[in-house]
Amino acid sequence: MTRLKLGLPKGSLEQATIELFSQAGWHISTSSRNYFPSIDDPEIVCSLVRPQEMARYVADGTLDMGLTGLDWILEWECEQKVAQIGALEYSKSSNRPCRWVLIVRQDSEIKRVEDLQGKRVATELEGFTRRHLQQRGVEADVLFSWGATEAKVVEGLVDAAVEITETGSTIRAHGLRIVEDLLETRTMIIANHDAVRDDWKKSKIDQITLLLNAALTARHxxxxxxxxxxxxxxxxxxxxxxxxxxxxxxxxxxxxxxxxxxxxxxxxxxxxxxxxxxxxxxxxxxxxxxxx
Ligand SMILES: Nc1ncnc2c1ncn2[C@@H]1O[C@H](COP(=O)(O)OP(=O)(O)OP(=O)(O)O)[C@@H](O)[C@H]1O
Ligand SMILES: O=P(O)(O)OC[C@H]1O[C@H](OP(=O)(O)OP(=O)(O)O)[C@H](O)[C@@H]1O
Ligand SMILES: [Mg+2]
Missing domain, CATH: 3.30.70.120 (Alpha-Beta Plaits)
Structure with a gap:
């Protein structure tokens, strides 16, 4: 029997995604140390995958369909390598998109992206940030950050950071200032190109997409x-x-x-x-x- 291999985002989006599927009509249950949640649909097999890696596994066919942030699709330049089925407006704690912003200390002399010339910038979204700065003709030292990025700006380890924000509470808690928005990111439904050419898989992807969208619309x-x-x-x-x-x-x-x-x-x-x-x-x- 054919089954759709579905990748669910592990981490920030995990709980919100499971709740959305539940509202859409699919009950997914996870158990603490198992990366293969069960789902009450014999036509779907699920796995939990880090959002950073989702596009890669969808592109190579390990997964037929997956949910991940637009940010990580762009980071790995997978825009063409996967079929972008559509955007879903929900994040970790709201039904809104997130923003990747350039942040600095309140007293920083950096007032616009161009002021980053020769400065040190920390971020988890390294490739995207490098390309963005390059497009704007800015040469800066982009340093990969494993997390707790706001702290590095406060401590003065770097001059600025490119960081994701949803509610704004982490930026506020650190007394930092937003210089500019670089990217608005939403949860994206992506699919493997061969999967969308397969009638059965395409119809299953469309069914899930329709119901997830129906559930999100209903929230408003x-x-x-x-x-x-x-x-x-x-x-x-x-x-x-x-x-x-x-x-x-x-x-x-x-x-x-x-x-x-x-x-x-x-x-x-x-x-x-x-x-x-x-x-x-x-x-x-x-x-x-x-x-x-
Ligand atoms: N409030 C949020 N904070 C961070 N990422 C979010 C949030 N809401 C949605 N996302 C999306 O979740 C994905 C990142 O999720 P992930 O769990 O890998 O990150 P994380 O929360 O930074 O993980 P970690 O706990 O390892 O720091 C991105 O695509 C991002 O756009
Ligand atoms: O605007 P907010 O609603 O406060 O959300 C944004 C914060 O959430 C994420 O942190 P995460 O929990 O992933 O910690 P990390 O920095 O250690 O990765 C992100 O990196 C920001 O710090
Ligand atoms: Mg994080």
């Missing part, structure tokens, strides 16, 4: 349900976002209707307040698991 949406006096229905409908056409159902009392619609989660608090004023009652908000 909510369902609002309410009862509305027919006499004020136009007023209520005018408030609801026009993109979705609300579902309207009659109630046993002909003077009332039930209205249901999907809205952006960010709008809910304003909408509920306005709908209430427009005569809606029994307003309910539901979470969604998937939006396709």
């Amino acid at each position: 949406k909510a369902v609002l349900k309410m009862n509305v006096p027919v006499a004020r229905s136009a007023e209520v409908l005018a408030i609801l976002p026009s993109l979705q056409s609300p579902t309207i159902n009659p109630l046993s009392d002909p003077a009332w209707q039930a209205v249901e619609t999907v809205v952006d989660r960010s709008q809910v608090r304003d909408l509920i307040w306005r709908l209430k004023q427009a005569g809606a009652v029994g307003i309910l908000e539901y979470d969604l698991k998937k939006v396709v």
